[in-house]
């Protein structure tokens with residue numbers, strides 16, 4: 106039998122799905138456990154899982170209605186198989202992200218003056234696409250299109266793409282299982298609530314016993330030190346905590362002796378703790394040092410890098426003892442700010458100038474003692 110992969114995903118059974126942040130949290134976060142039993146799939150701590158989502162049925166029904174098509178009309182897929190329009194829009198095609206190529210194909214049918222101008226103006230098109238989906242395009246009389254058949258419509262759509270999630274479990278701690286820690290993406294645009302396709306598929310639409318198509322995505326650049334005695338510093342605000350749950354599980358399974366230090370951050374202590382029940386005994390036993398930044402519990406923001414800066418002397422001692430530093434989470438802002446803080450700590454505590462500090466961090470990177478998993 107062909108091994109399971111991105112091209113041939115494994116239908117993993119959902120074992121459990123639960124919210125880990127509390128109701129009212131601004132960072133709705135869910136934990137999902139899948140069974141990998143019978144798949145032959147193996148993963149290493151630090152890897153990611155690819156998930157093939159299914160679109161929101163309500164959005165699909167609204168889109169079919171706006172297009173004036175029939176949900177049960179048969180469509181032919183590119184692999185030669187046939188299914189209903191509704192099933193194709195739920196499971197096969199991307200109906201949310203708007204891209205230039207698909208809009209141009211749509212406009213070949215729509216013949217919209219508005220879209221024709223937008224397609225000639227890169228910046229205006231980018232602005233138009235942000236926060237819009239195909240339902241918006243189909244519902245606007247200036248841009249709507251009348252397709253002769255459901256097959257003609259799906260022919261313009263790109264395929265639904267898998268999303269990656271850092272694996273939040275260790276294969277040695279929970280053999281045959283894989284866990285994820287997922288932040289639900291929700292926002293409002295043009296007066297309509299919007300849902301991130303995969304994160305809300307996992308948060309809202311799966312239940313134990315369901316099958317979800319998954320594959321393992323190896324991440325060789327995010328690995329625990331080979332020597333279990335090496336201290337590790339883990340910086341993972343928000344869903345950035347995900348691979349670090351795998352790290353602490355792995356270190357415990359390995360009976361590793363190296364100290365661990367976790368920097369976590371989220372808005373409010375009252376609603377936004379993650380895996381605190383699992384962390385408490387590790388903290389109490391002195392296995393793991395925990396520094397948490399509740400960003401909105403006071404008038405001014407407190408972020409992980411502020412705690413790192415305040416603990417700079419101790420971080421420097423850990424670095425000089427050979428500690429490896431790991432960072433996971435938001436790439437756009439957090440990762441840059443945390444890296445800058447690390448450089449400041451190295452320069453200040455190691456009495457170095459800017460260039461020497463940059464060289465020190467570059468050397469850590471070359472020794473695989475500084476690794477990032479940011480998205």
Ligand SMILES: Cc1cc2nc3c(=O)[nH]c(=O)nc-3n(C[C@H](O)[C@H](O)[C@H](O)COP(=O)(O)OP(=O)(O)OC[C@H]3O[C@@H](n4cnc5c(N)ncnc54)[C@H](O)[C@@H]3O)c2cc1C
Nearest residue numbers: 236268269270271286287288292301302303304344347480
């Ligand atoms: C290696 C890797 C590891 C990852 N690990 C994790 C993890 O452990 N946990 C986790 O939760 N995520 C993780 N992610 C992110 C994850 O892959 C998805 O990108 C995320 O869940 C969003 O996917 P979605 O399908 O829900 O949203 P999509 O349907 O893809 O929607 C997201 C898009 O919505 C749009 N959007 C978002 N907000 C707004 C707004 N306010 N206004 C207008 N448009 C907006 C943006 O275009 C954005 O790109 C990881 C990503 C990578 C690459």
Ligand SMILES: NC(=O)c1ccc[n+]([C@@H]2O[C@H](COP(=O)([O-])OP(=O)(O)OC[C@H]3O[C@@H](n4cnc5c(N)ncnc54)[C@H](OP(=O)(O)O)[C@@H]3O)[C@@H](O)[C@H]2O)c1
Nearest residue numbers: 288342343344345370371372400408435437438439442480
């Ligand atoms: N592209 C972006 O601008 C952007 C922004 C946020 C999240 N995201 C993405 O949204 C998804 C979910 O995010 P998440 O749930 O993991 O949480 P998150 O939005 O990263 O938030 C987690 C914690 O980090 C804080 N934070 C905000 N800016 C920070 C910074 N510059 N440095 C350090 N900490 C900072 C947040 O504080 P406050 O919220 O109180 O400021 C919060 O307490 C991820 O995929 C992430 O990449 C993208």
